Amino acid sequence: MTGVELFTKWDALTEELEANFFPLKLAVDSVLTETEQRIFDDGLNINGQVMLDKKPYSTKPTYISRTESPRAVPFDTGKRGTKIKSYYFPNGYSQFKQAIGRSILELSLDLRNDWVNANVVLDKTSLTVALKQDYNAEKAEGLQKESQYGRFFGFTEKEQRQVADIIEIELANLYNR
Secondary structure (H helix, E strand, C coil): CCHHHHHHHHHHHHHHHHHCCHHHHHHHHHHHHHHHHHHHHCCECCCCCEHHHHCCCCCCCEEECCCCCCCCCCCCECCCCCECCCEEECCHHHHHHHHHCCCCCCCCCHHHHHHHCCEEEEECCEEEEECCCHHHHHHHHHHCCCCCCCCCCCCCHHHHHHHHHHHHHHHHHHHHC
């Protein structure tokens, strides 16, 4: 391949990338799976803070409907010691979350599934990651307030470096074929 042919090929590839920067979508799709682990399993926001340290679950005594609980739990005695229709948790929502074995931000798994399967839309060189369900977007907005858990959807500095590294590798592969 001559120098002219090589530069013509690279020019065409550059124009294609300006119209559709697909290495960005590929990189974001790859890193999204890692953010799931950080957010839902490790319970960390983008600043690396443990979300439950920022705002722990309530320990105020509460009743939870059996039909609205995602799992059956062995709490069927009320505060007077008699069998009741709802679950009674003397240590509140904190005890309930422990009893059903779900991690932070997970009750019905809706928010987690929506994040993992988010709409990743590429428009030329700009990319948008959006939850599919409007109610999850509203829920996430409320939970990401500084008074709640802080921003957790998005990328940490390390995750941003991973996106950049993947893009760099993809571009090198494209230009060196």
